[in-house]
Amino acid sequence: MEVQEPPVYVIVPGKCYRRDSDATHTPMFHQVEGLAVDEDITLADLKGVLLEFARAIFGREREIRLRSSYFPFTEPSVEVDVSCFACGGSGTLADGSRDPLCKGSGWIEILGAGMVDPNLYGFVADKGYDPERVQGFAFGMGIERIAMLRHGVPDLRMFFDNDLRFLEQFG
Numbered sequence: 001m002e003v004q005e006p007p008v009y010v011i012v013p014g015k016c017y018r019r020d021s022d023a024t025h026t027p028m029f030h031q032v033e034g035l036a037v038d039e040d041i042t043l044a045d046l047k048g049v050l051l052e053f054a055r056a057i058f059g060r061e062r063e064i065r066l067r068s069s070y071f072p073f074t075e076p077s078v079e080v081d082v083s084c085f086a087c088g089g090s091g092t093l094a095d096g097s098r099d100p101l102c103k104g105s106g107w108i109e110i111l112g113a114g115m116v117d118p119n120l121y122g123f124v125a126d127k128g129y130d131p132e133r134v135q136g137f138a139f140g141m142g143i144e145r146i147a148m149l150r151h152g153v154p155d156l157r158m159f160f161d162n163d164l165r166f167l168e169q170f171g
């Protein structure tokens with residue numbers, strides 16, 4: 001946005017780093033961020049994009065839900081859950097036991113998103129971003145986490161162990 005006038009529609013993959021290492025966190029992971037800024041962009045557009053994404057990755061019968069949250073650059077901010085593909089959203093498996101994947105809730109958190117905070121446009125006003133004229137949404141998701149859910153991978157660190165027996169399954 002500092003170098004381009006509106007409208008903006010981008011998908012930005014990249015590496016992220018953090019001090020974390022266990023079965024569901026790695027010190028380096030890949031994040032995909034999306035940003036759309038144009039006239040007449042609403043939260044309904046964000047929800048439509050995310051619903052289409054969730055159905056493309058996890059199946060056409062999936063639903064999503066938005067929960068209010070906080071991120072520094074979006075207002076309002078939301079956490080996005082997809083209905084559980086292991087139990088069909090019931091929270092219970094066929095044998096009557098509690099689904100461990102969604103912990104019995106029927107929902108799985110997949111990403112964070114929100115509407116671009118109107119105050120942010122003040123920093124790029126010289127590029128023609130007028131909060132009275134443009135609105136936008138943004139989202140960010142961890143690629144390995146999505147792949148982990150999609151393929152039932154038990155440990156996030158397996159993506160970086162470089163064990164060919166693991167990697168060749170996705171060839």
Ligand SMILES: [Zn+2]
Nearest residue numbers: 084087099102
């Ligand atoms: Zn479930």
